[in-house]
Amino acid sequence: MTQIQHAHGTRASDSAEPAPWWRQAVVYQIYPRSFADADGDGLGDIAGITSRADYLSALGVDAVWLSPFYPSALADGGYDVADHRDVDPRLGTLDDFDTMLAALHARGIKVVVDIVPNHCSDQHVWFQEALRAGRGSPERERFVFREGTGPGGEHPPTDWLSAFGGPAWHRVADGQWYLHHFAPEQPDLNWDHPDWREDFVRTLRFWSDRGVDGFRVDVAHMLTKDLTEPLPSQAELDAMPKDGLHRTIDRDDVHDVYAQWREVFNSYDPPRTAVAEAWVSSDRIPLYASETSLGQAFNFDLLIADFDAEQFRRVVTHNLELAGRTRSSSTWVLSNHDVVRHATRYGLPAPERRPDGEPAVKHGMEWLRSGGTDPRLDRDLGGRRARAATLFMLGLPGSSYLYQGEELGLHEVADISDGERQDPSFFRSGGEDVGRDGCRVPLPWSREGVALGFGEASPHLPQPSWMADHAVEQQSGVPGSTLELYRRALARRREWQCEEDLEWLPTGREDVLHYRRPNGWEVVTVFGDADHAVSRPVALLSSDDAVGSRVVPPQTTAWIAPSRTD
Numbered sequence: 001m002t003q004i005q006h007a008h009g010t011r012a013s014d015s016a017e018p019a020p021w022w023r024q025a026v027v028y029q030i031y032p033r034s035f036a037d038a039d040g041d042g043l044g045d046i047a048g049i050t051s052r053a054d055y056l057s058a059l060g061v062d063a064v065w066l067s068p069f070y071p072s073a074l075a076d077g078g079y080d081v082a083d084h085r086d087v088d089p090r091l092g093t094l095d096d097f098d099t100m101l102a103a104l105h106a107r108g109i110k111v112v113v114d115i116v117p118n119h120c121s122d123q124h125v126w127f128q129e130a131l132r133a134g135r136g137s138p139e140r141e142r143f144v145f146r147e148g149t150g151p152g153g154e155h156p157p158t159d160w161l162s163a164f165g166g167p168a169w170h171r172v173a174d175g176q177w178y179l180h181h182f183a184p185e186q187p188d189l190n191w192d193h194p195d196w197r198e199d200f201v202r203t204l205r206f207w208s209d210r211g212v213d214g215f216r217v218d219v220a221h222m223l224t225k226d227l228t229e230p231l232p233s234q235a236e237l238d239a240m241p242k243d244g245l246h247r248t249i250d251r252d253d254v255h256d257v258y259a260q261w262r263e264v265f266n267s268y269d270p271p272r273t274a275v276a277e278a279w280v281s282s283d284r285i286p287l288y289a290s291e292t293s294l295g296q297a298f299n300f301d302l303l304i305a306d307f308d309a310e311q312f313r314r315v316v317t318h319n320l321e322l323a324g325r326t327r328s329s330s331t332w333v334l335s336n337h338d339v340v341r342h343a344t345r346y347g348l349p350a351p352e353r354r355p356d357g358e359p360a361v362k363h364g365m366e367w368l369r370s371g372g373t374d375p376r377l378d379r380d381l382g383g384r385r386a387r388a389a390t391l392f393m394l395g396l397p398g399s400s401y402l403y404q405g406e407e408l409g410l411h412e413v414a415d416i417s418d419g420e421r422q423d424p425s426f427f428r429s430g431g432e433d434v435g436r437d438g439c440r441v442p443l444p445w446s447r448e449g450v451a452l453g454f455g456e457a458s459p460h461l462p463q464p465s466w467m468a469d470h471a472v473e474q475q476s477g478v479p480g481s482t483l484e485l486y487r488r489a490l491a492r493r494r495e496w497q498c499e500e501d502l503e504w505l506p507t508g509r510e511d512v513l514h515y516r517r518p519n520g521w522e523v524v525t526v527f528g529d530a531d532h533a534v535s536r537p538v539a540l541l542s543s544d545d546a547v548g549s550r551v552v553p554p555q556t557t558a559w560i561a562p563s564r565t566d
């Protein structure tokens, strides 16, 4: 039995208009401080991105998404933004930004920037003013300041916990406390205050006017909060249904903010796009992906899944169905700057799962805690499965988000000493959560040199020696390398892309998935350990290079050319 899944509310062919660029784009995430260092200070920068524009073009991506490059004290890798409308001087200037934008646009690559609206840096001018202005001042109303509890107000207003560990309140010199869902250096904004609403509109216009094509919205499910007294306890918060009326998370009224942003986006031609980072239950994702809200939302289900046919199929079916509830397209992600790289996850034993199917611990966390020794990482198996998973993903309808370095088959770096760590989750959890530095190590561009071609100075996070084997220079033009596989896959994908539908074909095996796109492009993935025969020869592309054969080897994805190209 086959089943055709229509992934979207309107088919591209329903209208004469070409589909908007973002619907099936390949978006490459750049973590700017670790991509390329042009000025030789050990920190990646905007000019570094410009210098690698040809690399991005040859890779064949449709867009890049830049993680924050704004002025920041780097308490959370730049997600503590001190000024939303400038470039961190260590990364360059606004002129450098314009040059980069022009270089990427000249190569047909769109640019999406990260916007961080739930919190800012404690160095932000409005927060500094709030500190100076004192309790009861209008300046403090832009944030969430409260009196403490207990004698002299020495205890926090509530027992709420921050996402990085420790209390979610921080006490200032005059004795008041402010709310920070993340690090203490990231005070939450009061979204009931009109100043922030106006200020963010200004920011969106500032970047849109410069020519930025879209925005990735950080923790989009937070922002608005019902903080009427009495405030609930953490246990009460945890027990509240997440139905849109929760006090602090995924509230329906956050979409009032996004409706205003939507007007801004749609006032440009072409409309600016947005994608929500919303960690919410999947039935609430369509709210963020709707045309009156942000228009697209990340789905992290593949990123959380094991390398397992049944899980992958369930994730795809469910998310195409969800995308169909809006007029958006689905998104797919295997790696980003917050998780252990997928080559490494797939080379480690699958994590234990709770009864609800969620992983009991973050995949790879124990291995990271052991400094990369226990359990043993099977690098080859992980890399092989990662290539197969990537080709599986790139064949799906919708847009795929790639994270810098995955095209080099990079593994997570586990051997970073405590003194070199930067991630606040490491410090705030007392080392219990090792943090995310291991996927943020600067990219290896060449085999030699103090920073493997990343720059001229020792990099801000140490590169282990094995990274040299993954260098761009090492893989470029080498048949069978992961980099060449990505390049060929992105080129074929562009050629073969078609309507956003998918049909599952029977395989007779539980560990093999086979789907067909409307133009006949077929994707077969063998998750298990035995070869799988297919009726047509595997054309042009396979994660194992078994091109031209009628057999798909274990842990491999093969693409079968479309019978017709649209």
Ligand code: GLC
Pocket: 076, 079, 080, 116, 182, 218, 219, 277, 337, 338
């Ligand atoms: C998002 C970012 C993460 C950051 C957090 C706080 O989840 O992806 O890197 O630490 O928001 O801004």
